[in-house]
Amino acid sequence: MKNKHIMIVDDHALFRTGMKMILMQVGEAAGISEACSIKEAFDFSESGVDVILLDIHMPGLNGIAGIKPIRDKFFKVPIIVLSASSDINDMQKAKQLGASGFINKASLAEEMVSSISRVLEGKTCFPDDLNSREYSPKASLGNALTPRQIEVLIYLCEGKSNKLIARELEMSENTVRVHVSAILSTLGAVNRSEAILIAQREGITS
Secondary structure: OOOOEEEEEOOOHHHHHHHHHHHHHHOOOOEEEEEOOHHHHOOOOHHHOOEEEEEOOOOOOOHHHHHHHHHHHOOOOOEEEEEOOOOHHHHHHHHHOOOOEEEEOOOOHHHHHHHHHHHHOOOOEOOOOHHHOOOOOOOOHHHHOOHHHHHHHHHHHOOOOHHHHHHHHOOOHHHHHHHHHHHHHHHOOOOHHHHHHHHHHHOOOO
């Protein structure tokens, strides 16, 4: 990992700090770039990055849904998805979308460095038995939402109020409230915050 520059894309500053220490002290990385979102990651140049560590759950565009735009922007740079879980569906989807690896955030420092080093050598760092493990594709909740509800949901994920959404979509606030209520019901969410988390997890707004 020496002489290599790594980008960490994660919305948790504390995790980025810890990961940076691991990469610099254990992995002896040459440099680290940090981004709190995929949008912020786009400000960096591909020529200055050797591998990207991408968080799987972030506000706005999440890690899984963000693999494609990251690959489009940094098409020669390998991507390793980070996650606090070992969901087989997420692993399979990440691999299908072109990620070079999948690292559990609970892994030991040495394991993380070893996995990243493998990817830098042109290999992958998925579990050896990934292809033999059962994979059950999840039905997308997004299919149950209307195009207009998807639009409203996108603005919800951006933190916009009903008033601002109404202005953006040129509709009344009451109509927005009706759409929000329908979105919560369809997603099985009890409030806007939970609906946003579900949308990010399922990649509905990507």
